[in-house]
Amino acid sequence: MSVTSKPFVTDAIGQLGGNAVRLLHIDTSIKTTGSLSREMSAAAVERLKREAPDIAVHYRDLAAHPLGDLTERVFAAHAKGADIGDLDPAELSDLAESGKVLAEFLTSEVIVMGVAFYNFTVPSSLKAWIDRICVAGKTFSYSASGVIGLARGKRVIVLLARGGIYGEGSPNGRNEHAETYLRSVFSVIGIDNLEVIVAEGVDISPELRAAALESAMGSIETLAA
Ligand SMILES: Cc1cc2nc3c(=O)[nH]c(=O)nc-3n(C[C@H](O)[C@H](O)[C@H](O)COP(=O)(O)O)c2cc1C
Numbered sequence: 001m002s003v004t005s006k007p008f009v010t011d012a013i014g015q016l017g018g019n020a021v022r023l024l025h026i027d028t029s030i031k032t033t034g035s036l037s038r039e040m041s042a043a044a045v046e047r048l049k050r051e052a053p054d055i056a057v058h059y060r061d062l063a064a065h066p067l068g069d070l071t072e073r074v075f076a077a078h079a080k081g082a083d084i085g086d087l088d089p090a091e092l093s094d095l096a097e098s099g100k101v102l103a104e105f106l107t108s109e110v111i112v113m114g115v116a117f118y119n120f121t122v123p124s125s126l127k128a129w130i131d132r133i134c135v136a137g138k139t140f141s142y143s144a145s146g147v148i149g150l151a152r153g154k155r156v157i158v159l160l161a162r163g164g165i166y167g168e169g170s171p172n173g174r175n176e177h178a179e180t181y182l183r184s185v186f187s188v189i190g191i192d193n194l195e196v197i198v199a200e201g202v203d204i205s206p207e208l209r210a211a212a213l214e215s216a217m218g219s220i221e222t223l224a225a
Pocket of ligand 1: 037
């Protein structure tokens, strides 16, 4: 996998310079070779860069650098945006990383996510990332009429690789909790128009894998810039 990463400042919201569109590229597969979601997400980034070469890409590999499960004390500090006073060094480091994750998300206009389908849903590393970006007052707020999404206007492209077949109408369709989950959770923070490209049945046979990848790559090619 080749991924070019043009780092941008991520430790404080609003410190990014320049007018280039900022793209956050995330991967989640535990596979370091032969991962279809990684191959597809890299292809999607390359596709967008072809149209907008000065796009600023920041890469985060959640499998290589997992965030870990959110704890009560780090959650409290992260939600407040500051040290709550008695965090130990490990918690402080988690808090700092959580802040970076949130800032990367908030300051990116486009998010491209390679998602591996594990046990009917997203990898736990992605769930841990989602736990850092869903923050009241930052990406959503409560109102008398319900939750209001504050992250509107971002473009989120999901490249999902599933070993079996879960598409609409298939016998296993009711066990699909990755695309459905991502649509729900991003909708809560104001992003309703998730673009999802799926390669499925990829572990059933080499023929199905090749056909699924070819079809997904065709869809990636048609992504609007
Ligand atoms: C831990 C683990 C759990 C998986 N669970 C499922 C599953 O529930 N359903 C399925 O169809 N495929 C499952 N698979 C297969 C993956 O969805 C498939 O290999 C996919 O290509 C993974 O993405 P990747 O190629 O980017 O690694 C699982 C694979 C792993 C490693």
